[in-house]
Each structure stands twice: as structure tokens, then as C-alpha cells.
Amino acid sequence: xxxxxxxxxxxxxxxxxxxxxxxxxxxxxxxxxxxxxxxxxxxxxxxxxxxxxxxxxxxxxxxxxxxxxxxxxxxxxxxxxxxxxxxxxxxxxxxxxxxxxxxxxxxxxxxxxxxxxxxxxxxxxxxxxxxxxxxxxxxxxxxxxxxxxxxxxxxxxxxxxxxxxxxxxxxxxxxxxxxxxxxxxxxxxxxxxxxxxxxxxxxxxxxxxxxxxxxxxxxxxxxxxxxxxxxxxxxxxxxxxxxxxxxxxxxxxxxxxxxxxxxxxxxxxxxxxxxxxxxxxxxxxx
Numbered sequence: 001x002x003x004x005x006x007x008x009x010x011x012x013x014x015x016x017x018x019x020x021x022x023x024x025x026x027x028x029x030x031x032x033x034x035x036x037x038x039x040x041x042x043x044x045x046x047x048x049x050x051x052x053x054x055x056x057x058x059x060x061x062x063x064x065x066x067x068x069x070x071x072x073x074x075x076x077x078x079x080x081x082x083x084x085x086x087x088x089x090x091x092x093x094x095x096x097x098x099x100x101x102x103x104x105x106x107x108x109x110x111x112x113x114x115x116x117x118x119x120x121x122x123x124x125x126x127x128x129x130x131x132x133x134x135x136x137x138x139x140x141x142x143x144x145x146x147x148x149x150x151x152x153x154x155x156x157x158x159x160x161x162x163x164x165x166x167x168x169x170x171x172x173x174x175x176x177x178x179x180x181x182x183x184x185x186x187x188x189x190x191x192x193x194x195x196x197x198x199x200x201x202x203x204x205x206x207x208x209x210x211x212x213x214x215x216x217x218x219x220x221x222x223x224x225x226x227x228x229x230x231x232x233x234x235x236x237x238x239x240x241x242x243x244x245x246x247x248x249x250x251x252x253x254x255x256x257x258x259x260x261x262x263x264x265x266x267x268x269x270x271x272x273x274x275x276x277x278x279x280x281x282x283x284x285x286x
Contacts, residue, residue, distance in 0.1 A: 003027040005061040007047070007094065008068030009040065012110065015165045017067070029061070029244035031068075033034035047090040048082060054093070064098045065106045065211070066091050074169065076135040087139035092146045099150040106211045107147055109140040111219065111257050120258035123157070123217045153212045157258035159221035162276075163200025164283045171199060172220065172231070172277075177285060179236050184244040185228075189252030192228030196221045199276035202269045209265050219271050221257030224273040234274070238281050 009018040009030040021028045029041045072079035072085045098105040162172040210218040236243040
């Protein structure tokens with residue numbers, strides 16, 4: 001039986017992975033700011049307190065999964081210190097501690113690290129350049145570079161994950177709210193950005209599959225490639241409200257993660273985009 005320490009088990013991806021591991025019979029422990037997350041064995045620790053990371057005992061565990069990130073990742077420069085501590089320093093320290101004990105370590109990066117390109121983005125494609133970097137992407141890139149020098153590291157790069165615990169700062173929940181509230185959604189070009197989002201329940205299974213197969217780096221994304229125009233119209237149909245859409249002059253871009261590596265492991269998505277959107281809306285209403 002695996003003895004997993006899951007760092008960041010209350011967010012979009014972490015909550016689904018925690019549920020999946022528990023149902024699979026994993027001897028699971030969550031590391032969280034909250035003292036007790038209902039139904040889970042929990043260790044309380046604030047990752048901002050980087051000087052105390054070394055006090056965390058990893059000996060009871062057989063693997064470590066690090067999904068934590070600052071909730072204020074968009075608040076630059078005010079939250080830059082918090083982002084650095086949670087996304088970089090604590091992640092690397094735990095990764096190094098795990099490596100010393102010979103434990104496999106999974107780190108959740110992001111699909112936002114890549115430079116934009118026409119076509120699907122592969123794992124070996126280049127990172128954003130200095131002038132293109134957000135604080136969030138920079139924090140993930142720097143941590144990736146540091147962790148990749150260690151053994152037993154798996155890095156996942158999720159693209160537009162959404163799920164039951166997603167908040168309105170994320171793209172798809174934000175689109176639901178805008179349609180629901182009758183707000184105008186502005187799209188660049190004739191269709192807006194083209195993406196391949198993935199439902200968190202599938203993303204959790206995909207991340208675990210990559211980890212258990214000792215994959216070094218893997219994109220985590222959906223099968224369906226869809227423009228924001230099509231996505232907004234699907235959401236509007238589910239809610240039953242006519243969307244308000246405006247268009248700006250410009251070329252529509254695409255951010256599509258190539259999932260060939262994921263498919264090579266035999267991964268099959270259980271939620272197509274329509275089912276995922278319906279399930280999200282059902283949970284949103286409740």
C-alpha cells in the first residue's frame with residue numbers, strides 16, 4: 001500500500017486527487033494550512049513558513065505529491081514573496097528532502113510555462129522568454145529547473161484544469177459567472193483563444209498515472225480543442241441564458257497541450273467536455 005503525503009489537497013486538482021487516492025485504498029495524509037480537512041488525516045503546516053520545512057518528517061511516507069500554490073499568484077508585485085515561498089522555496093526543499101530519502105516526488109507546474117505557438121505544444125517546446133514571463137510562470141519555471149537536477153522527480157504541466165473546487169479566478173468558472181450574470185465577454189479575433197481544457201477528475205487520474213510510470217515531464221490536458229466562442233455558447237446552452245459577446249480586432253491564438261505522452265501510457269479521459277461542463281454546472285448550483 002502506498003503511503004502518500006499530498007501537499008495541497010484542497011484546491012481544484014488536489015481535492016479530486018485526494019478523493020481518488022482515498023477511494024483507491026491509499027494510506028493518505030494531507031499537508032495543509034487547515035488543521036483538519038473532513039475525512040482526511042491532516043498535518044497542519046503553513047508553507048509560507050519556509051524555515052520550518054525541514055521539521056516535516058517524510059520518513060512515514062513512500063511518495064510525496066506537491067500541488068500547492070499561492071492563491072494570490074495573480075497579485076503581482078504585492079504577493080510575490082508569498083508566491084516565491086509556496087511555489088518555489090517550500091516545493092524545492094521538500095523535493096530535496098524526498099530525494100535524500102529516495103522517495104519519488106511529483107511537482108505540479110503549469111502549461112503557462114510555454115511560449116505560444118501554432119499547433120499543439122509538446123513537452124520539449126521552449127519556455128517563455130524573460131519579457132513574456134508572468135510572476136506565476138517564472139515561479140514554476142525556476143522550480144522546475146531546480147527540481148530536474150534531482151532523481152525520482154515527475155513534473156506535470158496542466159492546461160486549463162477546472163473542477164468542483166475551482167474558483168472564479170479560473171477561466172471556465174469565470175466564463176460561467178459572466179454568462180450567468182449577463183456580463184459581456186470580449187473575444188479577440190473571430191473565435192477567441194483555442195484551448196483543450198481538462199476536467200479535474202480526469203486530471204487527477206492523469207497526474208497519478210504519470211507519477212506511477214515515473215514520467216519525467218508530462219502535459220495534462222483534454223481531448224477536445226475548442227475556441228472560447230464555442231465554449232461560451234456551450235456554457236450558455238447549459239445555463240439557458242443568451243450570452244453577451246463582443247469581439248476585438250486581432251488574431252485568435254491557441255494554447256493547446258499535446259497529450260501524446262499521456263496517451264502512450266494508455267490514459268483515457270472519462271469526461272468529454274460536454275459531460276465535464278454539465279457536471280461542473282450541477283456542482284456549481286449546489
